[in-house]
Amino acid sequence: GSHMGTVHEKLKWAFNLYDINKDGYITKEEMLAIMKSIYDMMGRHTYPILREDAPAEHVERFFEKMDRNQDGVVTIEEFLEACQKDENIMSSMQLFENVI
Structure with a gap:
């Protein structure tokens, strides 16, 4: 398995995690639901001064980057492409591995 393969697998896993109803x-x-549960799990320990609206802001930023055609949903293709282009997204994906 090449390195790219593992990144791909991780991103697919992350996508499935977010895609709650599997559509x-x-x-x-x-x-937002996922972010909130992650913030709940980590937030109290990691960020004592976490603001309530932080998850929503996070989601808005993600969507600006990922939702290429601005249709309000992110497909697996958009997700993979955005993550591979953007180091910040990749590192916040790595974050989830520590949580889950």
């Missing part, structure tokens, strides 16, 4: 799209609502 092949991530909606803002789905992403």
Whole structure:
């Protein structure tokens, strides 16, 4: 297995994690639900001064980067492409591995 393969697998795993109803799209609502649960799990320990609206802001930024055609949902293709282009997204994906 090449290195790219493992990154791909991780990203697919992350996508499936976000895609709560498994319809092949991530909606803002789905992403926000996941973010909130992650913030709940980590937030109290890692970020004592975490603001309540932080997950929502995070989701907005993700969607600006990922949702290429601005249709309000992110497909697996958009997700993979955005993650591979953007180091910040990649590193926040790595974050989840520590949580889950």
